[in-house]
Amino acid sequence: MTKRVFASFIICFSCSILFSCTKDSAKGTAPPPEPVSGKTYSADEVTAFKQMTLKNTFNRIIKWQKKVFFYIVHTNYPYMTQEVDNILDEINQLLGSNLVVERTNDWNAADISIFLTDRATYITAEPDTKGSLENSAYTGLAHLKWDQGIISRGSVFVDMIKTAGDTVQQRYLIHHEIMHALGFYGHTSSPSAYTVLYHYTLMPYILNYTTFDKRMMLLLYNPAIRANMNETAFDEAVKAL
Ligand SMILES: [Zn+2]
Numbered sequence: 001m002t003k004r005v006f007a008s009f010i011i012c013f014s015c016s017i018l019f020s021c022t023k024d025s026a027k028g029t030a031p032p033p034e035p036v037s038g039k040t041y042s043a044d045e046v047t048a049f050k051q052m053t054l055k056n057t058f059n060r061i062i063k064w065q066k067k068v069f070f071y072i073v074h075t076n077y078p079y080m081t082q083e084v085d086n087i088l089d090e091i092n093q094l095l096g097s098n099l100v101v102e103r104t105n106d107w108n109a110a111d112i113s114i115f116l117t118d119r120a121t122y123i124t125a126e127p128d129t130k131g132s133l134e135n136s137a138y139t140g141l142a143h144l145k146w147d148q149g150i151i152s153r154g155s156v157f158v159d160m161i162k163t164a165g166d167t168v169q170q171r172y173l174i175h176h177e178i179m180h181a182l183g184f185y186g187h188t189s190s191p192s193a194y195t196v197l198y199h200y201t202l203m204p205y206i207l208n209y210t211t212f213d214k215r216m217m218l219l220l221y222n223p224a225i226r227a228n229m230n231e232t233a234f235d236e237a238v239k240a241l
Helices: 002-011 043-052 078-098 119-125 127-134 167-181 211-220 231-238
Strands: 015-018 068-072 101-103 112-117 140-147 150-159
Touching: 043 211, 043 231, 068 078, 078 101, 078 167, 078 211, 112 119, 119 127, 119 150, 127 140, 140 167, 150 167
Parallel strands: 015 140, 068 101, 068 112, 112 150
Antiparallel strands: 140 150
16 A cells, blocks of 8 residues: 555656555455446546545545635735635535635634745645655645544645746646645546546646546535545445435
8 A cells, every 4th residue: 555655656746645644544455346436427437536535545535524724824926826716716616515615814724724835944834744845856745634534634835946937837736736635635547537636747737627626526525425434435325426
């Protein structure tokens, strides 16, 4: 499991994700499951969803179960502030009451802190990320903490120094990292997936959530998909969706 997880770090040049779950419920190897599909979700979509969720979170669905407040630590990039606001609006329109997100100006009220800075500043603020960031070329990162499948806090980092002047990449990165922060802690290698969370960065940069991304968000935040579900429980639930 650890080796597979590590592999996904290596192939994602833009981003690394860190595992903060204190409960390691990884089990022994199981035979490859039969592809599962839902009523409206194809087998390819279900497979991709699992790669982005269960396969990278110790076989548990992780998601937010409350209104999520985002705080931008560095507001000296107005176009990034605007991008974050656009993203939050889009998520609210898409998910309705199943997930409500809002930007706050009070850091104490923040669930997700967004760092638009250099990596040293981010590592100081989020020391758990040191090992992952120090000797890497990553230009972004998402970091979450959860318990029993319920995400409690996190942070998002875009390396504005490494990407200086490349506003297109920066806009892509903030979409990529915020999607991680919703609970999609992995990437997908499914050939049919056109997504900001592809296991390598698709070019040209994707600057808006795709139809596929939105379908994945709708699936994760469908009330039938519950926090802390394992793959078996997820399979049963998704068949009806
Ligand atoms: Zn990533």
